[in-house]
Amino acid sequence: MTTWRIRDFHFADLDGILHLWEALKLTNVEPVYALSEVLASCAKDHAVVAVQGDQVVGAAVGRAAHDQGWIVFLATLPAFRGRGIGTALLAAVENRMAPHGLAKLSALMPESETRMEAFLGRGFGLKKNLRYFERAIPVQRQELEPLALLGGRLLARDLWENVAGMHREKEILERRLVLPLAQADLADEYGVVPPRAVILFGLPGTGKTTFAKAIASRLEWPFVEVFPSRLAANPQGLAGALRETFLEIADLEHVVVFIDEVEEIASHRSGENPSPLQGVTNELLKIIPAFREQPGRLLICATNFIRALDPAFMRHGRFDYVIPIGLPDRQARGAMWDRFIPQNISGDIDTELLVECTEGFSPADIEYAARRSSQLAFEKAVYDTAKPTDRTGPLTQDYVDAIRETRTTVSKPAHQAFLEDIDSLARF
Incomplete structure (x- = not known):
């Protein structure tokens, strides 16, 4: 029965x-x-x-x-x-x-x-040679509206792979930031505390913003950039707007928050009467510990002037790492030129010569020289009808000419100062 x-x-x-x-x-x-x-x-x-x-x-x-x-x-x-x-x-x-x-x-x-x-x-048949694939969606539907209100977005998944060269910087960021955050459970087994806040410092045009976005892409976390200049127009004032923004960010399950040129709101405080800017710095010093208490988030601050930051802002307990982003080395410059030279002419261009000629160039400088070469060669093809040619892109000499006409972003004294900052201020 x-x-x-x-x-x-x-x-x-x-x-x-x-x-x-x-x-x-x-x-x-x-x-x-x-x-x-x-x-x-x-x-x-x-x-x-x-x-x-x-x-x-x-x-x-x-x-x-x-x-x-x-x-x-x-x-x-x-x-x-x-x-x-x-x-x-x-x-x-x-x-x-x-x-x-x-x-x-x-x-x-x-x-x-x-x-x-x-x-x-029940008549089910067992299927052979099948594999089960699963992918977690990084942002849930209910998070999309608050993310949009913050001006945040999900970035393309291939940004990390598209960062040409810069292998040393990528390895540091991969090991110190990405792995502990992406594999938090395994990190916990080894007693590794995932980072919550980092500073990227370096010379102008070296790709700090690009790296911040690439980290968000690598983690598949939403990317929210905070612009102090925009917050300053808020009726609450910059300090109040900053506080309100981070309260809204707290509603997201995962997020990479990026503040560029952070020295504008976290510079050295003097012993004189407090200024409105010092009040903003004080507010930011309060925000960071609260931000750090929540898992699944990372604050990245970038600066060209690491020496200008207030010492209290940079101390241990607020920022886990202070990571330098330097000028591209020879290998990185070669990877960048390979990326910018059109594929149909890449075999005809002396890339090694271009790499040699661009020592001391920032990624932004190299991109400018490459774009300028392509533009000038394109204009020649359109307007120089007196000399018909089968050319379909710039010649090596066109690139060399553009390199010579490019004013580099970083001077030798500035680069030397950056190397000194690595010795005295970097933590990674």
Whole structure:
């Protein structure tokens, strides 16, 4: 005589679902769907339970979209297995989904699961040579509106790979920032505390903003840039607007916050009567500790003038790392030229000569020289009709001429000062 029966899921059955979940894990079977997904489907999709008296001894949970159905969860208590409960549960949940006009009903099972009788008994076929891929969506729908109000955005996923050269800087940022944040659970096992705030310093045009965006891209976190100049127009004043902005940022689950030219609001404070700017610096000093208390976020401040920053702003406990972003080395310059030279003429250009000629150039300088060469060659092709040519792009000499006409951003004294700042102020 059957001592169990099947009925629809009730809210009071949640404890029974949890008990089934734990019993399943005790058999070393890791469910495909997270517990939160199963409970959500119990509430809004289709769920049935097998009960004996008041005890939940089995459950099946399914969801349907268009003509495709999925079994999200199927479990039976160990003492009740082999009685046909699993097959009956599958039949019951399939009946609940029938009004959707399903053309296919599918189930994903852990590789370690060996009890397939319930599925085979309901006519499911085991598909060979299939692999399960899963991707977490970095920003949930409910976060999109507050993100838009902050002027934030999700950046393209390939920005990190598109940073040409700069291998030393990329390795430091990858190891110190990206890995502990992207693999927080593993970092915790080793006692590594993921960074919450860092300073990037370096000469103008060396790519600090580009690196900040690339880090957000690499983490797949939203990117929010805070512009002090814009906040200054707020009726609350700059300090109040800054405080309000960070309160709104706190509503996001993950975020990279970027403040460029941070010396404008965190410069040395004097011992004289406080100025409005000193009040902003004081506010920022209060904001950073509160920001650091929340996981899943990173503050990146960038400056061209590291010596101008207030010592209290830079101290340990506020910023985990102070990382220099220098001029590109020979390898990085070569990678940049490879990126900027049109592919159809790359084999005809003496890239090594261009690399040699651009020592001391910033990435922005190299890009300017490359763009100028292309523009001038394009104009020649259009207007110099007296000398018809088969050329389809600049020549090596065009690039060399543009390099000679490019005024470099960084002077030798400025570069020397930057090297001294690395020795005295960098922490990485």
